[in-house]
Amino acid sequence: MTPSSANDESRRSLLSRRGFVAGAGAVGGVVAGAGAAAAMAGHRDTSNDAVDSGDTIDLDRSVAFYTGLHQAGIETPPQRYCVYMTFDLTSPTTRDLQVLLARWSAAIAQMMAGKPIGTVQPTSGEGVGSDTGEALDIGPSSLTVTLGLGPGIFGPDLGLGHRAPRLLRDLPRLPSDNLDRATTGGDLSLQACADDPQVAYHAVRDLARMGRGVVDTRWTVMGFGRASAGLGQSTPRNLLGFKDGTRNLREPSEFDQYVWLHDDVDWMDGGTYQVARKIRMNIEIWDADRVSDQEHVFGRSKVVGAPLSGTREFDTPDFHARSHGQDDISPVSHIALAAHENNGGIRILRRSYNYTDGINPFGQLDAGLLFIAYLNDPRHFVALQTRLGGSDLLNEYISHIGSAVFAVPPAPKVGGYLGEALFA
Amino acid sequence: MTPSSANDESRRSLLSRRGFVAGAGAVGGVVAGAGAAAAMAGHRDTSNDAVDSGDTIDLDRSVAFYTGLHQAGIETPPQRYCVYMTFDLTSPTTRDLQVLLARWSAAIAQMMAGKPIGTVQPTSGEGVGSDTGEALDIGPSSLTVTLGLGPGIFGPDLGLGHRAPRLLRDLPRLPSDNLDRATTGGDLSLQACADDPQVAYHAVRDLARMGRGVVDTRWTVMGFGRASAGLGQSTPRNLLGFKDGTRNLREPSEFDQYVWLHDDVDWMDGGTYQVARKIRMNIEIWDADRVSDQEHVFGRSKVVGAPLSGTREFDTPDFHARSHGQDDISPVSHIALAAHENNGGIRILRRSYNYTDGINPFGQLDAGLLFIAYLNDPRHFVALQTRLGGSDLLNEYISHIGSAVFAVPPAPKVGGYLGEALFA
Numbered sequence: 001m002t003p004s005s006a007n008d009e010s011r012r013s014l015l016s017r018r019g020f021v022a023g024a025g026a027v028g029g030v031v032a033g034a035g036a037a038a039a040m041a042g043h044r045d046t047s048n049d050a051v052d053s054g055d056t057i058d059l060d061r062s063v064a065f066y067t068g069l070h071q072a073g074i075e076t077p078p079q080r081y082c083v084y085m086t087f088d089l090t091s092p093t094t095r096d097l098q099v100l101l102a103r104w105s106a107a108i109a110q111m112m113a114g115k116p117i118g119t120v121q122p123t124s125g126e127g128v129g130s131d132t133g134e135a136l137d138i139g140p141s142s143l144t145v146t147l148g149l150g151p152g153i154f155g156p157d158l159g160l161g162h163r164a165p166r167l168l169r170d171l172p173r174l175p176s177d178n179l180d181r182a183t184t185g186g187d188l189s190l191q192a193c194a195d196d197p198q199v200a201y202h203a204v205r206d207l208a209r210m211g212r213g214v215v216d217t218r219w220t221v222m223g224f225g226r227a228s229a230g231l232g233q234s235t236p237r238n239l240l241g242f243k244d245g246t247r248n249l250r251e252p253s254e255f256d257q258y259v260w261l262h263d264d265v266d267w268m269d270g271g272t273y274q275v276a277r278k279i280r281m282n283i284e285i286w287d288a289d290r291v292s293d294q295e296h297v298f299g300r301s302k303v304v305g306a307p308l309s310g311t312r313e314f315d316t317p318d319f320h321a322r323s324h325g326q327d328d329i330s331p332v333s334h335i336a337l338a339a340h341e342n343n344g345g346i347r348i349l350r351r352s353y354n355y356t357d358g359i360n361p362f363g364q365l366d367a368g369l370l371f372i373a374y375l376n377d378p379r380h381f382v383a384l385q386t387r388l389g390g391s392d393l394l395n396e397y398i399s400h401i402g403s404a405v406f407a408v409p410p411a412p413k414v415g416g417y418l419g420e421a422l423f424a
Numbered sequence: 425m426t427p428s429s430a431n432d433e434s435r436r437s438l439l440s441r442r443g444f445v446a447g448a449g450a451v452g453g454v455v456a457g458a459g460a461a462a463a464m465a466g467h468r469d470t471s472n473d474a475v476d477s478g479d480t481i482d483l484d485r486s487v488a489f490y491t492g493l494h495q496a497g498i499e500t501p502p503q504r505y506c507v508y509m510t511f512d513l514t515s516p517t518t519r520d521l522q523v524l525l526a527r528w529s530a531a532i533a534q535m536m537a538g539k540p541i542g543t544v545q546p547t548s549g550e551g552v553g554s555d556t557g558e559a560l561d562i563g564p565s566s567l568t569v570t571l572g573l574g575p576g577i578f579g580p581d582l583g584l585g586h587r588a589p590r591l592l593r594d595l596p597r598l599p600s601d602n603l604d605r606a607t608t609g610g611d612l613s614l615q616a617c618a619d620d621p622q623v624a625y626h627a628v629r630d631l632a633r634m635g636r637g638v639v640d641t642r643w644t645v646m647g648f649g650r651a652s653a654g655l656g657q658s659t660p661r662n663l664l665g666f667k668d669g670t671r672n673l674r675e676p677s678e679f680d681q682y683v684w685l686h687d688d689v690d691w692m693d694g695g696t697y698q699v700a701r702k703i704r705m706n707i708e709i710w711d712a713d714r715v716s717d718q719e720h721v722f723g724r725s726k727v728v729g730a731p732l733s734g735t736r737e738f739d740t741p742d743f744h745a746r747s748h749g750q751d752d753i754s755p756v757s758h759i760a761l762a763a764h765e766n767n768g769g770i771r772i773l774r775r776s777y778n779y780t781d782g783i784n785p786f787g788q789l790d791a792g793l794l795f796i797a798y799l800n801d802p803r804h805f806v807a808l809q810t811r812l813g814g815s816d817l818l819n820e821y822i823s824h825i826g827s828a829v830f831a832v833p834p835a836p837k838v839g840g841y842l843g844e845a846l847f848a
Contacts, residue, residue: 055563057481080620081648085783120665121715121727129715132707133665133726134649134778137658139479196504197621198649198661201780205789209711217789220782224505225558225622234561237622241544241557283556287633291545291553302557303545354558356625358644359509365629365641 057195062140065109068413069270072112073144073193074349074374075255077230081197082223082353083204084276084370086186086404087215092157096214098423104147104207105417111203114140132209135202141194145203147418148189148274148406163422165407166264167273167378174382176389176400183219183278183402191372197224219402221278223353223370235305235313239354239367240286240397242298243305246313249349258347259374267421270410275381277371278402284364286397297393299333307335332391343384348375378405481619486564489533492837493694496536497568497617498773498798499679501654505621506647506777507628508700508794510610510828511639516581520638522847528571528631529841535627538564556633559626565618569627571842572613572698572830587846589831590688591697591802598806600813600824607643607702607826615796621648643826645702647777647794659729659737663778663791664710664821666722667729670737673773682771683798691845694834699805701795702826708788710821721817723757731759756815767808772799802829
């Protein structure tokens with residue numbers, strides 16, 4: 001089951017948290033021997049038992065906006081913080097939406113380059129600043145802002161229905177839904193991610209400010225501790241204490257196959273779909289559970305993150321393996337239900353973040369996961385979540401309280417703006 | 425007034441946010457010439473017009489817990505994130521409090537060293553983990569956890585009243601108070617600060633978990649973008665876009681004079697007092713204000729942060745300077761009312777953080793400042809806030825919605841625990 005995880009616990013707990021995990025991985029390697037080494041073949045060093053290579057965070061890095069291809073913030077290796085916000089369109093004119101998207105695009109390009117939007121301090125000294133200023137002294141911090149267009153944009157008001165992305169519609173009711181209207185839906189979404197939360201917050205704040213009169217804010221989540229890994233990153237942990245996203249998409253070829261649109265409506269070429277879910281976790285109840293049961297629920301070991309059929313994090317789960325007359329990995333564990341092997345090959349990109357809403361009215365810690373997925377067919381999420389919501393052992397501990405779906409247009413070239421081709 | 429701030433705005437806005445500020449500082453230096461250079465004499469390079477030296481964040485740094493002197497997290501240069509939480513004591517026995525403080529101390533020492541609390545994965549595999557695990561792969565991240573004891577600890581229940589810190593009592597009602605009971609008070613406080621928010625959240629979560637049965641959670645704020653500077657740090661910005669804490673305490677001699685206790689009750693020697701205020705900022709209203717008025721409200725320029733009587737951030741404000749028949753710095757501006765020159769020499773350490781609570785019921789961005797002060801006489805805060813709350817121009821834009829006061833005992837030596845001398 002998990003030969004690497006038990007024996008040396010007391011010794012390992014004297015080491016540092018990080019040395020501790022590296023040590024555990026080494027022990028796993030020794031115990032598993034040649035078999036594990038063979039299973040690891042073909043994996044990159046960066047995913048080699050997941051000691052985070054990011055001991056330092058460089059706030060001077062920046063990401064390009066005008067790629068003319070895919071929007072940033074999707075394939076971009078997840079930054080450490082995220083401010084996600086959705087908006088309702090309050091103006092019924094296409095022109096207002098068009099101008100907003102053009103203005104937002106220019107502002108996003110500035111901010112991603114680490115520049116303020118126009119002036120903080122107007123030349124006359126008597127005007128209102130176009131940038132609120134609180135990110136002035138901080139580097140670009142790898143900021144990305146990713147825009148989504150919700151189903152409402154293609155409703156009867158704006159006359160854009162004939163150009164709607166083919167698969168964009170509100171998600172059906174799903175088995176796990178416990179949705180709060182206050183954290184559901186939206187006509188537009190902004191996902192601002194950065195390695196400094198003040199940079200991410202500043203971006204959404206100033207874009208919301210620019211949108212006044214055309215859009216109203218709807219719901220927002222501030223995420224921290226990225227709970228998904230990208231190319232070259234080790235796997236982070238969610239607030240259940242488990243590594244999250246070990247089997248996530250990382251390779252460009254996987255993005256081509258599962259994320260980017262090739263044959264939807266023409267103006268969405270190179271775009272994708274975004275599904276956002278606010279998932280509350282009952283962490284105080286979870287914390288009272290035995291670790292062996294937590295591992296049974298996930299199908300992975302807690303410290304190393306190995307599938308219960310293996311010994312190392314990146315071992316391929318064997319859903320048929322049995323020990324002592326029982327399945328190593330329960331068929332209703334989270335990884336079994338979510339695995340592409342058990343879902344006709346369906347894979348989606350997860351780009352999630354942890355969040356906390358403080359303390360709930362019962363005095364318990366209120367926290368969870370801002371789940372964000374990108375995929376070229378939203379029905380794949382519906383299929384996965386229908387299975388998970390129906391029988392996932394994790395359902396006892398989580399609750400889907402927010403939900404929204406958006407079409408994510410491709411990135412503009414210099415001189416263009418997000419969604420421009422929609423109005424052509 | 426602010427000769428450096430206006431002329432080159434359009435050119436500067438083409439530069440990076442950081443280059444932009446550095447450029448503005450250089451211009452200020454040229455304009456002010458030898459006078460400004462003289463005013464700067466005696467300041468360290470690090471405070472030299474405040475280009476943040478922290479472009480990279482090192483998550484491998486750690487801070488010592490068992491100093492036997494002052495608790496960490498006070499003089500420690502502010503880390504980037506803070507989770508602040510207060511608790512109500514639910515057990516009426518001194519013994520329970522004593523055991524909790526001993527257990528918390530041991531756990532805090534482990535976590536500050538970057539180690540889990542005991543085991544994440546019990547040796548037997550069948551037990552409950554003593555650490556919830558989500559900080560396993562992250563370095564110490566300069567974590568500090570600072571404990572405070574509220575007035576309730578010295579009430580009639582526990583029989584500790586005769587040992588109460590001399591100046592510990594609930595704050596009186598202040599002119600600016602708009603307090604919400606849900607974010608006010610507490611018998612114990614934990615301030616967990618770190619350069620990674622997951623590390624700070626993990627610390628408070630696991631300490632809250634250890635406290636179940638003895639304490640209930642009361643209120644919490646998660647702060648980001650430190651809004652105060654310590655020794656060697658440049659001055660960060662609050663969510664009003666202004667530098668905050670330019671005149672903060674930074675030198676050890678200042679801490680001796682204004683923060684550490686020397687002649688309170690004996691068991692508090694080397695301790696201090698903590699005042700926490702949750703201050704909501706009406707940022708959407710603020711953002712609609714002219715920058716010249718914002719500067720008038722603060723008494724400083726927005727981009728450079730110079731007092732309106734000077735040209736560079738660390739110029740000493742001249743509250744008597746006048747131009748064109750008017751005060752350069754309004755006597756009811758924030759810096760005039762808060763200045764030690766105008767308050768009988770009173771100074772306090774501010775160690776604040778920005779926060780956001782998302783969107784309020786009116787669709788506006790809900791954000792503000794978690795103001796935390798350390799000082800060796802809480803009456804000094806009362807005096808300052810009475811003046812500020814009565815006439816500060818800033819009051820139009822802010823609202824004090826949370827408040828608490830705590831005695832902060834000194835740090836234990838190895839083998840001891842926080843507050844141990846209280847029970848001797």
